[in-house]
Amino acid sequence: MSQPRAAHRNRPEICGRLDSIGGIAARRSYNAPQRRRDIADAAIVLLGSDGAHGLSHPRVDQKAGLPAGTTSYHFPTRQALVHGIAERITELDVADLALAAGLDADGDGDGHFSGTLGFARLVMFSATDPGLTRARARHELALAARRDPDLAATMSKVTTQIYGLARDVVAGWTDDRPPADVETIEERAVTVLTYVSGVMLSFVYGRPAVTDAHDLDRHIRAMLSGLAAQ
Secondary structure (H helix, E strand, O other): OHHHHHHHOOOHHHHHHHHOHHHHHHHHHHHHHHHHHHHHHHHHHHHHHHOHHHOOHHHHHHHHOOOOOHHHHHOOOHHHHHHHHHHHHHHHHHHHHHHHOOEOOOOOEOOOOOHHHHHHHHHHHHHOOOHHHHHHHHHHHHHHHOOOHHHHHHHHHHHHHHHHHHHHHHHHOOOOOOOOOHHHHHHHHHHHHHHHHHHHHHHHOOOOOOOOHHHHHHHHHHHHHHHHHO
């Protein structure tokens, strides 16, 4: 009977129970989320720089400086790894949105979102690294999400928040006399986001349509002025 038990010590689920003595399992559980984030961060860099074909468990181990098999332990399949990347990108994007919501036009925190220039600054995060690599990885995920509803749902969380910011920017724009109604604001928000999506895609392809937040702000304001004139 002792020999089978000794063999079982090599199985992770058995080891987890044995290590619970003395609190070792608790410490491993506490560190696991950070380890998963480290793995996902390395995977984002690989996906953003080398594309989907450059993403593999061994390469992520190497990029993260982790022992061989670590990525496979936390993300057993390629699909699990891709979903882990999407969750991490969503976490980082949400943090960026929270940061942008506390910037004024000069980049200093004043507790509120700063209209078209603040929105332009947020978009320009994707023009240079680390935002650029993340934008390229996000583009790869967007292509994969067409065939994966769960992945698409994860990616849509940030899209919904960005649309909310765009709607707030349009709603706070004051050149309309009288103020625009809700339906008009929604239509303009979609128009602004469509343009901004093209700008971000130009970053991904290495042919930036704009290089400065103030220029992008000017374009957005001109677009809103044209829509109001109609």
